Amino acid sequence: MITIKEAKFLTSATRLADCPPPDLMEVVFLGRSNVGKSTFINLILEKNLAKSSSTPGKTQLINFFGTTWERQESGEIFSIRFVDLPGFGYAKVSKDTKKKWEKHLWEFLNKRISIKLFIHLIDARHTGLGIDNDVSSMLANIARADQRILDIYTKFDKLKKNEQHIFYQKGCLVASNNDKIIDKRFGGKTKIQEIILNGVLGIDTN
Ligand SMILES: Nc1nc2c(ncn2[C@@H]2O[C@H](COP(=O)(O)OP(=O)(O)OP(=O)(O)O)[C@@H](O)[C@H]2O)c(=O)[nH]1
Ligand SMILES: [Mg+2]
Known part of the structure; x- marks a missing residue:
């Protein structure tokens, strides 16, 4: 079990040269415009920090958020x-x-050498788009040995029950801003937090 002890906005940058020093482990969220990146961050951090909007193109900068995590079982802080x-x-x-x-x-x-985990968010209703395939192959090309890539399918609540079933069968990670849906079959936010922390730490969970 994980507790998010702190989550706050730090700063924004337009390019690598303007970013804060790469002195902490980082998770980046990437994907198509409007796929739900900012919403997902808020869901995981349990706070309305990242600005989301129904109008695509809301996030126009590289935005950094500082977070502190505690693993309840061991008392470790990250x-x-x-x-x-x-x-x-x-x-x-x-x-x-x-x-x-x-x-x-x-x-x-x-x-950016401090990136430990790339989270590629993909709209569950539109899988296999060229742009997502391009992002996947670009990521596979650039990822170093100490970096992980995680695909998560968003807007899961928009799928019909039989469509949702296919994702569960394949063991895909799914998300929805209506947390009850992921809770039912998947373990919900708690499980995704666990997977993210393990990904950042480079711990294999399966
Ligand atoms: N139904 C549903 N809507 C969602 C979900 N996640 C995000 N949305 C909606 O999708 C829209 C876009 O969400 P954002 O989080 O702003 O998306 P983004 O990927 O950060 O978009 P950009 O910053 O423009 O690239 C908003 O209207 C959200 O409320 C979800 O799981 N289910
Ligand atoms: Mg955004």
Whole structure:
């Protein structure tokens, strides 16, 4: 069992050079624009910290959140930074702006040495999109031996029961901002927190 002892906004940056020193283990959340990255961060941290919106393109900066986790069983304390990123593929900006953002984003993902875990959020209703396949292969290319990649399917509440069943059968990690749904079959927020902490620490759970 895990308790989030503290979670607070730290700072924002537009590119790697503006980021805080890479002195703490970091988890980055990436995925298509509007997939639910900021909402998921708030769900995990049990606080409304990351700004979410029904309008795509809400997050336009690299946002850092400082968090402190306690593992109840052992009393161990961990300081972990969460990083909320702008979404990929946001259409309503000029081509040049989009290119510049994505260049900064990949430079950050590629060179930020403190990243321990990449969490790739994918809309459960739209799996197998080209843009998500590209993100997956880019991540597989850049990930070092001390870094993990985790795929989590969001907006699970929008699926029909039989569609949800397929995800459970495959053992996929799923999420919804309606926590009751993940709780029922999956172990809910508590289990995802456990998986994230183990991912950051490089501990294999299965
Ligand atoms: N039904 C449902 N809606 C969700 C879920 N997660 C997020 N949303 C909604 O989806 C919209 C986008 O959520 P955000 O968290 O802002 O998405 P984002 O990926 O951070 O978006 P950008 O910052 O624009 O890239 C909001 O209206 C959320 O309320 C979910 O699990 N279920
Ligand atoms: Mg966002």
